[in-house]
Amino acid sequence: MMTQDLSASSITAGLATRVIGRRVLYYPSVTSTMDIARREARRGAAEGTVVVAGEQTTGRGRLQRTWYSPQGNIALSIVLRPDLASLPCLVMIASLAVVRGIGAVTGLEALIKWPNDVLIDGRKVCGILIENEVVGNRVSFAIIGIGINVTLRPSDIAGIADTATSLEQELGTAVMPVALVRSLLTEFERLYFVLPDNESIYSAWRDRLVTLGKRVAVHSGGDVLDGVAESVDRTGALLLRHDDGNVTKVIAGDVTLRHND
Ligand code: BTN
Numbered sequence: 001m002m003t004q005d006l007s008a009s010s011i012t013a014g015l016a017t018r019v020i021g022r023r024v025l026y027y028p029s030v031t032s033t034m035d036i037a038r039r040e041a042r043r044g045a046a047e048g049t050v051v052v053a054g055e056q057t058t059g060r061g062r063l064q065r066t067w068y069s070p071q072g073n074i075a076l077s078i079v080l081r082p083d084l085a086s087l088p089c090l091v092m093i094a095s096l097a098v099v100r101g102i103g104a105v106t107g108l109e110a111l112i113k114w115p116n117d118v119l120i121d122g123r124k125v126c127g128i129l130i131e132n133e134v135v136g137n138r139v140s141f142a143i144i145g146i147g148i149n150v151t152l153r154p155s156d157i158a159g160i161a162d163t164a165t166s167l168e169q170e171l172g173t174a175v176m177p178v179a180l181v182r183s184l185l186t187e188f189e190r191l192y193f194v195l196p197d198n199e200s201i202y203s204a205w206r207d208r209l210v211t212l213g214k215r216v217a218v219h220s221g222g223d224v225l226d227g228v229a230e231s232v233d234r235t236g237a238l239l240l241r242h243d244d245g246n247v248t249k250v251i252a253g254d255v256t257l258r259h260n261d
Contacts, residue, residue, distance in 0.1 A: 006052055006074075010178045011185075019048035020078060020189040021182075028054040034131060034145050037077035041133070041141035049079040050185065059147060061127050063219075063254060068160070072151030074177050078144040078188065084137055086195050088235040091116045092205035093191040094128045094144050099208055101184035102126075102148075106171055111210040114229065114238050114255050118148075119210060122257075123165035125149050146184070150175050202234050211255055216240070220253030229255065 008026040015021050023046060030036055033051040040049055052075070059069035069075045082090065095116040102110045102118070102125070110118050110125065118126035129145040149166035157164075167175045194201055206212070211229045218225045218240060225248055227240040238250040 006054060006177050006181065008052070011050075011052065011181050015182050015185060017048070017185055017189045020192065021048060021050045021185040022046070023049045025049070025051045026054075027051070030056055031058045032056050032060055032145075033075055033077040034060065034129065034143055037079050037143045037145075038131070038133075038141075041079045041143060045079050047079060047081040048189075050076055051079075052076045052181065060129065061147075062129055067127060067129075067147050068152070068157055069147055070152070072177075073166070074146070074148040074150055074181060074184075076146055076181065078146075078185075080142045080144060080192075082139055082142055082195070084134070084139055086198070087132060087134075087139065087142065089195060089198050089201050090130055090142055090144060091128065091236050092201050093188065093195075094130070094146060095126075096201070096205055096208065097184055097188035097191055098126050098128070098146060098148065100187040101180055102167065104183045104187070105180045106167055106175055108167065108170055112205065112208045113257070114209055114211040114232065115236055115252075120165055120167075120170050122210075123154075124160075124163055125165050125167060125170070144188075148180065148184075150177050150180070198234065205236075206232055211238070211257065215258040217256045217258060218250050218253045219256070220250050225250065225253075 008024040011024045030053045033053045037051040055071045056069035056075050059067035061067040095112045098118045099110045116128040126148045132142045133140040152166040154164040155161045216229045227242040230241040231239045240248045
């Protein structure tokens with residue numbers, strides 16, 4: 001099967017969205033789509049503007065990590081102008097849109113590891129980074145960065161061989177990145193338009209979380225917290241039950257699932 005290369009027109013052709021992806025900026029190689037999207041947002045880019053890269057030279061992840069982003073994978077950022085009350089839902093919308101897009105295009109079943117890693121068979125296939133600019137109680141913009149491993153061979157990269165995967169590795173056949181980007185943007189818009197009904201987004205996201213009910217280690221702000229991931233609240237925070245019965249509310253962090261329990 002031929003893989004159709006990404007370009008702005010290949011994405012927008014036939015894209016039936018009203019806001020998300022009406023304007024697509026494609027760059028063969030950039031530092032990070034987050035930088036370009038932020039610059040565009042500051043210049044007044046319309047909500048729904050999407051910045052897509054063929055490759056990123058300094059892609060970044062959550063918690064100051066590097067995001068490896070070579071040619072063949074999907075790296076994009078979406079400019080949004082949501083209200084303040086909707087900010088907690090963006091993590092949920094983005095991860096759900098990826099799960100649904102992957103399901104629609106490949107038939108693979110993906111799950112979400114709190115807060116917004118997308119996993120297939122327990123390995124990370126997609127990471128999401130959200131950067132907001134808030135002035136007073138007004139959101140100037142939010143940038144949703146989504147990186148999906150499509151052709152990546154994790155075994156080639158030191159440090160992620162055991163924890164990462166890619167769609168082609170899982171599927172065993174080629175995946176058309178254009179089809180996935182279109183599906184992702186379509187699902188994203190569908191969910192974004194559900195706002196301000198945060199409740200239904202919250203429950204759909206919670207139902208896809210692989211983390212709940214599991215014994216986990218949570219790395220948060222330099223600490224490691226142990227316990228059972230009991231639930232998540234409507235702001236997206238994780239409620240962690242420790243062995244002594246106390247509960248900690250974790251707003252940001254990274255979870256390791258403890259498979260031996
Ligand atoms: C993570 O899992 O830590 C988040 C990874 C986010 C990667 C995407 S790729 C598109 C956008 N540009 C970046 O530099 N990062 C995000």
